[in-house]
Amino acid sequence: xxxxxxxxxxxxxxxxxxxxxxxxxxxxxxxxxxxxxxxxxxxxxxxxxxxxxxxxxxxxxxxxxxxxxxxxxxxxxxxxxxxxxxxxxxxxxxxxxxxxxxxxxxxxxxxxxxxxxxxxxxxxxxxxxxxxxxxxxxxxxxxxxxxxxxxxxxxxxxxxxxxxxxxxxxxxxxxxxxxxxxxxxxxxxxxxxxxxxxxxxxxxxxxxxxxxxxxxxxxxxxxxxxxxxxxxxxxxxxxxxxxxxxxxxxxxxxxxxxxxxxxxxxxxxxxxxxxxxxxxxxxxxxxxxxxxxxxxxxxxxxxxxxxxxxxxxxxxxxxxxxxxxxxxxxxxxxxxxxxxxxxxxxxxxxxxxxxxxxxxxxxxxxxxxxxxxxxxxxxxxxxxxxxxxxxxxxxxxxxxxxxxx
Amino acid sequence: xxxxxxxxxxxxxxxxxxxxxxxxxxxxxxxxxxxxxxxxxxxxxxxxxxxxxxxxxxxxxxxxxxxxxxxxxxxxxxxxxxxxxxxxxxxxxxxxxxxxxxxxxxxxxxxxxxxxxxxxxxxxxxxxxxxxxxxxxxxxxxxxxxxxxxxxxxxxxxxxxxxxxxxxxxxxxxxxxxxxxxxxxxxxxxxxxxxxxxxxxxxxxxxxxxxxxxxxxxxxxxxxxxxxxxxxxxxxxxxxxxxxxxxxxxxxxxxxxxxxxxxxxxxxxxxxxxxxxxxxxxxxxxxxxxxxxxxxxxxxxxxxxxxxxxxxxxxxxxxxxxxxxxxxxxxxxxxxxxxxxxxxxxxxxxxxxxxxxxxxxxxxxxxxxxxxxxxxxxxxxxxxxxxxxxxxxxxxxxxxxxxxx
Ligand SMILES: NC(=O)NCCC(=O)O
Ligand SMILES: NC(=O)NCCC(=O)O
Numbered sequence: 001x002x003x004x005x006x007x008x009x010x011x012x013x014x015x016x017x018x019x020x021x022x023x024x025x026x027x028x029x030x031x032x033x034x035x036x037x038x039x040x041x042x043x044x045x046x047x048x049x050x051x052x053x054x055x056x057x058x059x060x061x062x063x064x065x066x067x068x069x070x071x072x073x074x075x076x077x078x079x080x081x082x083x084x085x086x087x088x089x090x091x092x093x094x095x096x097x098x099x100x101x102x103x104x105x106x107x108x109x110x111x112x113x114x115x116x117x118x119x120x121x122x123x124x125x126x127x128x129x130x131x132x133x134x135x136x137x138x139x140x141x142x143x144x145x146x147x148x149x150x151x152x153x154x155x156x157x158x159x160x161x162x163x164x165x166x167x168x169x170x171x172x173x174x175x176x177x178x179x180x181x182x183x184x185x186x187x188x189x190x191x192x193x194x195x196x197x198x199x200x201x202x203x204x205x206x207x208x209x210x211x212x213x214x215x216x217x218x219x220x221x222x223x224x225x226x227x228x229x230x231x232x233x234x235x236x237x238x239x240x241x242x243x244x245x246x247x248x249x250x251x252x253x254x255x256x257x258x259x260x261x262x263x264x265x266x267x268x269x270x271x272x273x274x275x276x277x278x279x280x281x282x283x284x285x286x287x288x289x290x291x292x293x294x295x296x297x298x299x300x301x302x303x304x305x306x307x308x309x310x311x312x313x314x315x316x317x318x319x320x321x322x323x324x325x326x327x328x329x330x331x332x333x334x335x336x337x338x339x340x341x342x343x344x345x346x347x348x349x350x351x352x353x354x355x356x357x358x359x360x361x362x363x364x365x366x367x368x369x370x371x372x373x374x375x376x377x378x379x380x381x382x383x384x385x386x387x388x389x390x391x392x393x394x395x396x397x398x399x400x401x402x403x404x405x
Numbered sequence: 406x407x408x409x410x411x412x413x414x415x416x417x418x419x420x421x422x423x424x425x426x427x428x429x430x431x432x433x434x435x436x437x438x439x440x441x442x443x444x445x446x447x448x449x450x451x452x453x454x455x456x457x458x459x460x461x462x463x464x465x466x467x468x469x470x471x472x473x474x475x476x477x478x479x480x481x482x483x484x485x486x487x488x489x490x491x492x493x494x495x496x497x498x499x500x501x502x503x504x505x506x507x508x509x510x511x512x513x514x515x516x517x518x519x520x521x522x523x524x525x526x527x528x529x530x531x532x533x534x535x536x537x538x539x540x541x542x543x544x545x546x547x548x549x550x551x552x553x554x555x556x557x558x559x560x561x562x563x564x565x566x567x568x569x570x571x572x573x574x575x576x577x578x579x580x581x582x583x584x585x586x587x588x589x590x591x592x593x594x595x596x597x598x599x600x601x602x603x604x605x606x607x608x609x610x611x612x613x614x615x616x617x618x619x620x621x622x623x624x625x626x627x628x629x630x631x632x633x634x635x636x637x638x639x640x641x642x643x644x645x646x647x648x649x650x651x652x653x654x655x656x657x658x659x660x661x662x663x664x665x666x667x668x669x670x671x672x673x674x675x676x677x678x679x680x681x682x683x684x685x686x687x688x689x690x691x692x693x694x695x696x697x698x699x700x701x702x703x704x705x706x707x708x709x710x711x712x713x714x715x716x717x718x719x720x721x722x723x724x725x726x727x728x729x730x731x732x733x734x735x736x737x738x739x740x741x742x743x744x745x746x747x748x749x750x751x752x753x754x755x756x757x758x759x760x761x762x763x764x765x766x767x768x769x770x771x772x773x774x775x776x777x778x779x780x781x782x783x784x785x786x787x788x789x790x791x792x793x794x795x796x797x798x799x800x801x802x803x804x805x806x807x808x809x810x
């Protein structure tokens with residue numbers, strides 16, 4: 001069994017890097033705070049006897065040697081980048097749980113047959129750079145390294161430049177084989193809490209399509225310009241925000257539609273907005289339904305543009321289909337949770353995770369634990385130490401079963 | 406008659422300070438570019454024999470002595486601050502037209518009985534600091550000097566600090582009496598052009614109410630958070646944008662409603678927005694109607710907040726009632742336009758102008774000229790040199806009639 005207090009202390013120590021007054025964490029991908037977090041992980045992993053490898057997109061792999069190092073490693077991990085107003089657990093839990101597995105094996109003097117690796121994937125959150133889940137996406141070949149390195153943030157800094165600046169641009173080369181991949185994560189939604197279960201056995205993750213939408217109207221004076229002559233880009237964008245919500249509401253219970261980011265130009269009180277840029281995030285459990293939502297979004301844009309006499313451009317920037325996890329690993333999670341006496345239930349992940357991409361190239365599964373009020377992507381994100389300990393015990397057992405002793 | 410080519414050259418020379426690639430001007434109030442524009446005006450006014458006075462809110466008064474300097478001056482002027490994406494004519498025309506009147510009187514060797522003054526009012530646009538029309542508002546006692554100096558921009562810089570930084574914090578003291586005030590301005594709307602008239606005889610300006618609105622929802626993850634459990638601040642704000650438009654559409658032809666500025670927090674693609682701040686700008690020709698729009702706005706905020714289970718705060722930051730101009734000066738504008746053979750018509754100003762506040766403490770009137778396609782608060786703002794010349798000739802005649810020769 002793992003040491004719950006040690007796991008909690010690692011989480012709290014890591015949370016100090018980028019900690020916010022409201023108790024959250026702002027440690028955005030490939031910033032200097034991200035570097036500090038990475039450096040701390042690398043130090044801890046070395047102290048636990050691991051060797052470190054960095055790949056060309058900045059993913060970190062900490063390896064604990066196995067009895068037979070020619071075997072593909074059994075891997076776990078997640079990410080330590082956060083949302084601008086993120087919490088202490090999203091991603092960080094999966095990485096610290098992996099480290100805790102290594103420390104537990106060290107303390108017990110257990111030698112596994114296959115090596116164990118703990119991965120820290122680059123830019124999972126996608127708030128600074130799209131595509132989201134960038135490091136695992138490159139690892140799994142979902143898009144190319146060159147595509148990822150060329151992406152730029154809102155200030156025009158590229159991923160390649162940001163990686164070089166923090167000293168985490170590692171070696172290029174083909175991704176090595178993975179024997180099995182497990183990722184522990186907080187649920188980030190209310191289902192486990194509502195059902196009073198400790199372990200979520202994750203069956204699959206929703207598919208996602210993300211878009212950049214630009215509404216091009218005409219700037220004019222808010223006073224003398226008659227209402228009926230306006231091409232108000234914000235008025236059109238507002239209609240689109242309502243439509244994105246409607247597209248998901250029409251496809252309950254599992255579809256989601258969100259406009260998370262919206263920028264107005266020139267954003268002056270007495271100027272009719274001339275241009276609005278906004279993001280759209282659509283999710284569904286079924287790929288055909290997700291495509292249908294794509295069509296509904298495009299139709300809504302075309303209708304609003306025609307009604308209001310302005311132009312709306314739609315560019316898809318992220319797409320991945322719903323991803324089922326590997327049945328025998330999912331079963332291993334369920335069986336070990338039951339064996340340990342934890343209440344559990346099957347769940348579907350509404351969020352994307354690095355495991356979604358890794359599942360394209362290796363057997364993969366996930367372990368969810370509850371978070372307070374189902375709240376995540378918020379500084380008040382919280383989790384029960386006992387639940388985090390339980391999830392880490394399930395992770396340990398499932399990894400040992402895959403790696404062999 | 407004034408020299409149209411000289412007037413045009415002054416406008417083009419001034420437009421170089423803060424000129425944008427699209428042919429507009431970005432010379433925001435109390436920035437270093439504003440200082441450069443002010444310095445150029447002061448230099449030109451001194452070269453034209455004027456004395457310069459700066460008051461405590463940074464208004465500049467350039468005075469051409471009269472035969473009887475004990476008489477209250479006949480004043481003209483406007484502003485040279487611009488919108489972030491502003492044009493070459495809004496405000497600048499009124500100041501350069503005043504300078505052209507002085508230069509014309511100099512060239513003709515005319516001595517007026519009352520002195521002539523050209524005013525450059527501080528922060529008319531209101532895009533960096535509210536209240537809008539700040540310099541003329543302090544001059545006319547619409548609000549106090551202390552209130553104005555304490556206002557801060559989005560970066561937290563106060564008006565007092567910004568004035569000191571550009572060296573235009575002048576002498577405090579009671580505003581001197583003004584014999585008559587005339588302001589020449591582009592119309593900033595389509596009415597004169599649609600009616601093919603050269604001079605607009607401005608009867609009054611719409612009243613205005615501006616607000617800061619804050620929608621407080623709850624940040625959460627865009628994936629696992631069920632649609633029905635969300636408190637999406639942007640979804641609520643979008644409903645309010647539509648309502649602001651509706652409030653004006655229900656009160657045509659003269660009411661206006663605009664959301665020009667909107668900021669989303671944390672503005673991340675996969676985070677349900679937790680907070681949105683937006684501006685609301687309501688205008689009407691009748692004070693009772695404007696109050697009715699205020700009530701409609703507050704009711705819409707309360708209804709949306711209740712429907713969506715979140716909080717909406719409304720703070721009024723600008724209010725002035727509809728302002729009629731002084732009948733005998735309005736008549737002077739009309740009579741001189743007719744005398745000069747220019748086509749003219751009565752208009753109402755949809756924009757606020759410094760004349761609106763000056764009209765509270767002195768007889769005041771305005772002269773409008775058309776602008777291309779009625780577009781203003783846009784870098785493509787344009788005007789016909791012949792129209793600008795015509796407006797300046799009307800200004801010259803009206804000022805001479807008031808000042809006496
Ligand atoms: N787990 C997580 O927050 N991932 C970010 C990607 C997403 O928005 O689903
Ligand atoms: N003339 C002008 O653009 N004034 C700004 C104040 C307003 O928005 O009416």
